[in-house]
Amino acid sequence: MKITLNGKALNLEAPLNLYDVIEQQGYVEMLIAVARNGEFVPKTNYKDTDLQDGDDLEIVSPQQGG
Amino acid sequence: MMNTEIEIAGQKLASRLFLGTAGYPSPDILAQAIKASNPGLITVSLRRENAAGKGQKFWDILKDFNIPILPNTAGCYSAKEAITTAEMAREVFGTNWIKLEVIGDDYTLQPNPFTLLETAKELIKRDFEVFPYMTDDAILADELTKEGCSILMPWGAPIGSGRGLNNPYALKTLRERYPNSKLVVDAGIGAPSHAAAAMEMGYDAVLLNTAVSKASDPILMAQAFSAAIHAGRSAYLAGIIKPQEQASASTPLIDRPFWHQNQG
Numbered sequence: 001m002k003i004t005l006n007g008k009a010l011n012l013e014a015p016l017n018l019y020d021v022i023e024q025q026g027y028v029e030m031l032i033a034v035a036r037n038g039e040f041v042p043k044t045n046y047k048d049t050d051l052q053d054g055d056d057l058e059i060v061s062p063q064q065g066g
Numbered sequence: 067m068m069n070t071e072i073e074i075a076g077q078k079l080a081s082r083l084f085l086g087t088a089g090y091p092s093p094d095i096l097a098q099a100i101k102a103s104n105p106g107l108i109t110v111s112l113r114r115e116n117a118a119g120k121g122q123k124f125w126d127i128l129k130d131f132n133i134p135i136l137p138n139t140a141g142c143y144s145a146k147e148a149i150t151t152a153e154m155a156r157e158v159f160g161t162n163w164i165k166l167e168v169i170g171d172d173y174t175l176q177p178n179p180f181t182l183l184e185t186a187k188e189l190i191k192r193d194f195e196v197f198p199y200m201t202d203d204a205i206l207a208d209e210l211t212k213e214g215c216s217i218l219m220p221w222g223a224p225i226g227s228g229r230g231l232n233n234p235y236a237l238k239t240l241r242e243r244y245p246n247s248k249l250v251v252d253a254g255i256g257a258p259s260h261a262a263a264a265m266e267m268g269y270d271a272v273l274l275n276t277a278v279s280k281a282s283d284p285i286l287m288a289q290a291f292s293a294a295i296h297a298g299r300s301a302y303l304a305g306i307i308k309p310q311e312q313a314s315a316s317t318p319l320i321d322r323p324f325w326h327q328n329q330g
Contacts, residue, residue: 006114026117031125033112033154038146040153058114060154061121062128064096065111065138066086066225066253066275 004056018049021057032061070296072106072270074217074248075163075195077134079106082265083295084136084250085288086275093127095284100131103278103288106271107134109165111141112154136197138165143178145185152189164189165219165252165273167199175225179206183213190214199252202236204243211247218247219273222264223254226276230260234267241268258287258294265298266306 001014005025012021018041022028034041035058041049072079085105090096100108108128115121128135137155142148145168152164168185170178177199183206186196190213198210202220210218220240223229231237232254241249251264252273261272272295281287 006116027115030115030117030119031122031158032115033158035150035154038150040150040157043157059117060112060158061115062125062158063111063113063121064086064088064090064124065109065140066088 001051001053003051003054006057006059014051014053016051017047018051018057019046021051022046022059025059027059030061032059034059070299072248074106074270079134079271080104081106081292081295082271082299083261083292084109084252084271084273085278086273087128088275089279090284091279093124096279097127098285099278099288100128100133102285103292105133105292107136109136109138109273109275110159111138112151112158134163135159135161136163136165137161138199139167142168143170143181144168145181145188148181148185149188149192152194153192156194162193163195163197165197165199177201177221179203182206183209186210186215187213197250202233202240204236204239207240207244207247211244216247217250218244219250219252221253222251222260225253227254228256228277229254230256231263234263237264237269238267258290261291262294262298262301265295266301268302271295 001012003010037056070081072082081104083103083105084107086109087096137159139148139151142151148168155164156162166186168178168181170176179201182198182200186198189196196215197217197219198215199219200206207218223232248270250271250273251269255261255274255277264272278284278287278291
Protein backbone atom coordinates (compact mmCIF):
# COMPACT_ATOMS: atom_id res chain seq x y z
CA MET A 1 0.00 0.00 0.00
CA LYS A 2 1.38 3.39 -0.96
CA ILE A 3 0.70 6.31 1.34
CA THR A 4 2.21 9.73 1.84
CA LEU A 5 3.36 10.80 5.30
CA ASN A 6 4.34 14.42 5.82
CA GLY A 7 4.96 14.77 2.10
CA LYS A 8 7.11 11.62 1.78
CA ALA A 9 5.99 8.49 -0.10
CA LEU A 10 5.91 5.24 1.92
CA ASN A 11 5.30 1.71 0.76
CA LEU A 12 3.71 -0.30 3.59
CA GLU A 13 2.13 -3.71 3.96
CA ALA A 14 -1.67 -3.69 4.00
CA PRO A 15 -4.00 -3.90 5.83
CA LEU A 16 -3.19 -1.01 8.11
CA ASN A 17 -5.05 1.31 10.40
CA LEU A 18 -3.85 4.74 11.39
CA TYR A 19 -2.58 3.54 14.76
CA ASP A 20 -0.40 0.88 13.03
CA VAL A 21 1.35 3.58 10.98
CA ILE A 22 1.84 5.81 14.00
CA GLU A 23 3.40 2.88 15.84
CA GLN A 24 5.58 1.70 12.93
CA GLN A 25 6.88 5.19 12.24
CA GLY A 26 7.81 5.90 15.87
CA TYR A 27 5.13 8.40 16.84
CA VAL A 28 3.53 6.53 19.75
CA GLU A 29 3.46 8.56 23.00
CA MET A 30 4.42 11.71 21.11
CA LEU A 31 2.58 14.99 21.38
CA ILE A 32 1.03 14.91 17.92
CA ALA A 33 -2.15 15.45 15.96
CA VAL A 34 -3.08 13.81 12.67
CA ALA A 35 -4.91 14.75 9.51
CA ARG A 36 -5.85 12.18 6.86
CA ASN A 37 -6.53 13.51 3.38
CA GLY A 38 -6.88 16.98 4.84
CA GLU A 39 -9.37 16.01 7.55
CA PHE A 40 -8.55 15.95 11.27
CA VAL A 41 -8.61 12.50 12.88
CA PRO A 42 -9.11 12.58 16.66
CA LYS A 43 -6.76 10.44 18.73
CA THR A 44 -9.62 8.22 19.86
CA ASN A 45 -10.27 7.19 16.23
CA TYR A 46 -6.76 6.07 15.23
CA LYS A 47 -7.46 2.33 15.63
CA ASP A 48 -10.79 2.59 13.81
CA THR A 49 -9.34 4.42 10.83
CA ASP A 50 -8.42 1.90 8.13
CA LEU A 51 -6.01 3.33 5.61
CA GLN A 52 -6.51 3.17 1.86
CA ASP A 53 -3.97 3.12 -0.93
CA GLY A 54 -3.05 6.71 -1.79
CA ASP A 55 -3.90 8.18 1.62
CA ASP A 56 -2.14 11.40 2.51
CA LEU A 57 -1.24 11.75 6.20
CA GLU A 58 0.00 14.78 8.06
CA ILE A 59 1.44 14.30 11.57
CA VAL A 60 2.14 17.57 13.37
CA SER A 61 3.46 18.70 16.73
CA PRO A 62 3.96 21.99 18.61
CA GLN A 63 6.38 24.41 17.05
CA GLN A 64 7.34 28.05 17.35
CA GLY A 65 4.81 30.50 15.96
CA GLY A 66 3.88 34.16 15.89
CA MET B 67 -7.73 44.61 38.28
CA MET B 68 -4.35 46.25 37.69
CA ASN B 69 -3.97 48.04 34.39
CA THR B 70 -1.55 45.39 33.17
CA GLU B 71 -4.17 42.67 33.51
CA ILE B 72 -6.87 41.88 31.00
CA GLU B 73 -9.80 39.51 30.87
CA ILE B 74 -10.23 37.96 27.46
CA ALA B 75 -12.61 35.17 26.45
CA GLY B 76 -13.45 34.67 30.13
CA GLN B 77 -9.85 34.24 31.22
CA LYS B 78 -7.77 36.66 33.23
CA LEU B 79 -4.38 37.33 31.64
CA ALA B 80 -1.47 38.83 33.57
CA SER B 81 -0.35 41.18 30.82
CA ARG B 82 -1.45 42.97 27.67
CA LEU B 83 1.68 41.86 25.86
CA PHE B 84 0.96 38.83 23.67
CA LEU B 85 4.25 37.31 22.57
CA GLY B 86 5.16 35.07 19.65
CA THR B 87 7.69 32.27 20.06
CA ALA B 88 9.26 32.14 16.58
CA GLY B 89 12.72 33.01 15.33
CA TYR B 90 14.65 33.43 18.61
CA PRO B 91 18.42 32.83 18.51
CA SER B 92 18.01 29.82 20.82
CA PRO B 93 15.39 28.04 22.95
CA ASP B 94 17.11 29.40 26.05
CA ILE B 95 16.80 33.01 24.84
CA LEU B 96 13.12 32.41 24.07
CA ALA B 97 12.61 31.12 27.63
CA GLN B 98 14.46 34.09 29.12
CA ALA B 99 12.49 36.57 27.00
CA ILE B 100 9.24 35.05 28.25
CA LYS B 101 10.47 35.14 31.83
CA ALA B 102 11.63 38.74 31.53
CA SER B 103 8.41 40.09 30.02
CA ASN B 104 5.73 37.81 31.54
CA PRO B 105 3.36 37.99 28.54
CA GLY B 106 -0.38 37.50 28.93
CA LEU B 107 -0.36 34.77 26.32
CA ILE B 108 2.08 33.12 23.98
CA THR B 109 1.47 32.08 20.40
CA VAL B 110 2.56 28.78 18.89
CA SER B 111 2.02 26.79 15.71
CA LEU B 112 1.84 23.21 14.47
CA ARG B 113 4.37 21.85 12.02
CA ARG B 114 5.29 18.42 10.66
CA GLU B 115 6.81 16.16 13.32
CA ASN B 116 9.82 14.12 12.21
CA ALA B 117 9.38 11.39 14.86
CA ALA B 118 12.44 12.68 16.72
CA GLY B 119 10.30 14.42 19.33
CA LYS B 120 11.12 18.01 18.33
CA GLY B 121 7.57 19.09 19.18
CA GLN B 122 7.81 17.74 22.70
CA LYS B 123 11.18 19.46 23.20
CA PHE B 124 9.67 22.78 22.16
CA TRP B 125 6.59 22.23 24.32
CA ASP B 126 8.80 21.43 27.33
CA ILE B 127 10.22 24.98 27.13
CA LEU B 128 6.76 26.57 27.31
CA LYS B 129 4.58 24.38 29.47
CA ASP B 130 6.07 25.25 32.86
CA PHE B 131 5.39 28.97 32.44
CA ASN B 132 1.65 28.29 32.83
CA ILE B 133 0.90 31.12 30.43
CA PRO B 134 -2.19 30.62 28.25
CA ILE B 135 -1.38 29.34 24.77
CA LEU B 136 -2.80 30.75 21.56
CA PRO B 137 -2.15 28.37 18.65
CA ASN B 138 -2.19 29.87 15.18
CA THR B 139 -3.12 28.67 11.71
CA ALA B 140 -0.10 30.39 10.14
CA GLY B 141 0.60 29.42 6.56
CA CYS B 142 -2.98 28.40 5.78
CA TYR B 143 -4.50 29.70 2.55
CA SER B 144 -7.85 27.91 2.51
CA ALA B 145 -10.73 27.45 4.93
CA LYS B 146 -10.22 23.69 4.87
CA GLU B 147 -6.54 23.94 5.84
CA ALA B 148 -7.30 26.42 8.60
CA ILE B 149 -10.18 24.38 10.04
CA THR B 150 -8.15 21.16 10.08
CA THR B 151 -5.21 23.00 11.67
CA ALA B 152 -7.51 24.48 14.32
CA GLU B 153 -8.94 21.04 15.13
CA MET B 154 -5.43 19.57 15.44
CA ALA B 155 -4.35 22.49 17.64
CA ARG B 156 -7.34 22.01 19.94
CA GLU B 157 -6.34 18.39 20.52
CA VAL B 158 -2.60 19.02 20.97
CA PHE B 159 -2.80 22.13 23.16
CA GLY B 160 -6.09 21.42 24.94
CA THR B 161 -7.54 24.86 24.18
CA ASN B 162 -10.39 26.07 21.98
CA TRP B 163 -8.55 29.37 21.39
CA ILE B 164 -7.27 29.82 17.86
CA LYS B 165 -5.47 32.70 16.18
CA LEU B 166 -7.11 32.45 12.79
CA GLU B 167 -4.67 33.39 10.08
CA VAL B 168 -5.72 32.82 6.46
CA ILE B 169 -3.26 34.39 4.10
CA GLY B 170 -4.45 35.91 0.81
CA ASP B 171 -1.28 37.40 -0.63
CA ASP B 172 2.27 36.06 -0.59
CA TYR B 173 4.00 39.42 -0.86
CA THR B 174 2.25 41.29 1.94
CA LEU B 175 0.98 38.23 3.84
CA GLN B 176 -2.30 40.11 3.94
CA PRO B 177 -5.12 38.05 5.41
CA ASN B 178 -7.85 37.12 2.95
CA PRO B 179 -10.95 38.82 4.40
CA PHE B 180 -13.45 36.62 2.55
CA THR B 181 -11.90 33.30 3.55
CA LEU B 182 -11.30 34.64 7.05
CA LEU B 183 -14.98 35.38 7.53
CA GLU B 184 -16.09 32.04 6.10
CA THR B 185 -13.60 30.15 8.28
CA ALA B 186 -14.40 32.11 11.44
CA LYS B 187 -18.07 31.30 11.00
CA GLU B 188 -17.38 27.57 10.77
CA LEU B 189 -14.94 27.56 13.69
CA ILE B 190 -17.40 29.40 15.94
CA LYS B 191 -19.98 26.71 15.06
CA ARG B 192 -17.42 24.18 16.23
CA ASP B 193 -17.05 25.97 19.60
CA PHE B 194 -13.73 27.69 18.97
CA GLU B 195 -12.85 31.07 20.47
CA VAL B 196 -11.61 32.77 17.33
CA PHE B 197 -8.91 35.46 17.46
CA PRO B 198 -9.05 36.64 13.84
CA TYR B 199 -5.91 38.15 12.34
CA MET B 200 -7.44 40.71 9.99
CA THR B 201 -6.88 43.90 8.06
CA ASP B 202 -8.12 47.16 9.61
CA ASP B 203 -11.28 47.15 7.46
CA ALA B 204 -14.32 48.29 9.45
CA ILE B 205 -16.84 46.30 7.40
CA LEU B 206 -14.86 43.13 7.97
CA ALA B 207 -14.80 43.95 11.69
CA ASP B 208 -18.57 44.35 11.57
CA GLU B 209 -19.13 41.01 9.81
CA LEU B 210 -16.78 39.14 12.14
CA THR B 211 -18.49 40.67 15.15
CA LYS B 212 -21.90 39.64 13.84
CA GLU B 213 -20.64 36.07 13.45
CA GLY B 214 -19.67 36.05 17.13
CA CYS B 215 -16.04 37.19 17.28
CA SER B 216 -15.64 39.16 20.51
CA ILE B 217 -11.92 39.64 19.81
CA LEU B 218 -10.58 41.39 16.70
CA MET B 219 -6.91 41.52 15.77
CA PRO B 220 -6.25 44.09 13.03
CA TRP B 221 -2.75 44.30 11.61
CA GLY B 222 -0.55 47.29 12.37
CA ALA B 223 1.50 46.54 9.25
CA PRO B 224 2.49 43.41 7.29
CA ILE B 225 3.86 40.53 9.38
CA GLY B 226 7.53 40.94 10.24
CA SER B 227 7.81 44.35 8.53
CA GLY B 228 8.44 46.34 11.71
CA ARG B 229 6.68 49.34 10.17
CA GLY B 230 4.45 50.01 13.16
CA LEU B 231 0.93 51.38 12.76
CA ASN B 232 0.50 51.98 9.01
CA ASN B 233 -2.99 53.40 9.31
CA PRO B 234 -3.62 54.99 12.72
CA TYR B 235 -6.87 56.53 11.45
CA ALA B 236 -8.35 53.13 10.61
CA LEU B 237 -7.19 51.66 13.90
CA LYS B 238 -8.66 54.57 15.87
CA THR B 239 -11.92 54.21 13.98
CA LEU B 240 -12.14 50.54 14.89
CA ARG B 241 -11.59 51.39 18.54
CA GLU B 242 -14.34 54.02 18.45
CA ARG B 243 -16.78 51.80 16.55
CA TYR B 244 -16.23 48.65 18.62
CA PRO B 245 -15.98 49.78 22.23
CA ASN B 246 -17.16 46.40 23.52
CA SER B 247 -14.81 44.21 21.47
CA LYS B 248 -11.38 43.20 22.65
CA LEU B 249 -9.07 44.82 20.12
CA VAL B 250 -5.50 43.63 19.70
CA VAL B 251 -3.00 45.09 17.25
CA ASP B 252 -1.35 42.07 15.70
CA ALA B 253 1.69 42.16 13.42
CA GLY B 254 3.97 44.77 11.94
CA ILE B 255 5.18 46.20 15.24
CA GLY B 256 8.85 47.21 15.21
CA ALA B 257 9.56 49.46 18.18
CA PRO B 258 8.11 49.67 21.68
CA SER B 259 6.80 53.15 20.78
CA HIS B 260 4.54 51.52 18.15
CA ALA B 261 3.06 49.27 20.81
CA ALA B 262 2.67 52.18 23.21
CA ALA B 263 0.86 54.17 20.50
CA ALA B 264 -1.63 51.33 19.99
CA MET B 265 -2.27 51.14 23.73
CA GLU B 266 -2.67 54.94 23.97
CA MET B 267 -5.48 54.60 21.38
CA GLY B 268 -7.26 52.30 23.77
CA TYR B 269 -6.30 48.96 22.25
CA ASP B 270 -6.64 46.14 24.72
CA ALA B 271 -3.38 44.37 23.89
CA VAL B 272 -0.58 44.07 21.35
CA LEU B 273 0.63 40.84 19.76
CA LEU B 274 4.18 40.82 18.43
CA ASN B 275 7.03 38.47 17.73
CA THR B 276 9.73 39.54 15.27
CA ALA B 277 10.42 42.87 16.99
CA VAL B 278 11.57 40.88 20.01
CA SER B 279 13.01 37.70 18.49
CA LYS B 280 15.15 39.53 15.92
CA ALA B 281 16.38 42.30 18.23
CA SER B 282 20.08 42.26 19.07
CA ASP B 283 19.09 41.50 22.66
CA PRO B 284 15.66 39.80 22.64
CA ILE B 285 15.47 39.58 26.43
CA LEU B 286 16.00 43.29 26.93
CA MET B 287 13.62 44.07 24.04
CA ALA B 288 10.92 41.87 25.58
CA GLN B 289 11.24 43.92 28.77
CA ALA B 290 11.10 47.14 26.76
CA PHE B 291 7.86 46.07 25.09
CA SER B 292 6.36 45.02 28.39
CA ALA B 293 7.14 48.45 29.86
CA ALA B 294 5.87 50.31 26.76
CA ILE B 295 2.59 48.43 26.72
CA HIS B 296 2.11 49.10 30.41
CA ALA B 297 2.94 52.79 29.90
CA GLY B 298 0.58 53.10 26.93
CA ARG B 299 -2.28 51.50 28.83
CA SER B 300 -1.70 53.75 31.85
CA ALA B 301 -1.65 56.80 29.58
CA TYR B 302 -4.93 55.78 27.95
CA LEU B 303 -6.58 55.35 31.35
CA ALA B 304 -5.08 58.59 32.66
CA GLY B 305 -6.47 60.63 29.72
CA ILE B 306 -4.09 62.18 27.22
CA ILE B 307 -4.43 65.93 26.69
CA LYS B 308 -5.73 67.22 23.35
CA PRO B 309 -3.06 68.84 21.14
CA GLN B 310 -3.55 72.55 20.45
CA GLU B 311 -1.91 75.09 18.16
CA GLN B 312 -1.04 77.77 20.73
CA ALA B 313 1.54 77.58 23.49
CA SER B 314 0.20 77.57 27.02
CA ALA B 315 2.63 78.26 29.88
CA SER B 316 2.66 75.46 32.38
CA THR B 317 4.27 77.57 35.14
CA PRO B 318 1.77 79.99 36.72
CA LEU B 319 2.25 83.63 35.65
CA ILE B 320 0.64 85.02 38.79
CA ASP B 321 3.15 86.43 41.30
CA ARG B 322 6.13 85.98 39.05
CA PRO B 323 9.06 88.09 40.24
CA PHE B 324 10.43 91.14 38.38
CA TRP B 325 6.96 91.94 37.00
CA HIS B 326 5.78 95.58 37.07
CA GLN B 327 2.32 96.89 36.24
CA ASN B 328 3.61 99.15 33.43
CA GLN B 329 5.05 96.11 31.59
CA GLY B 330 1.54 95.11 30.55
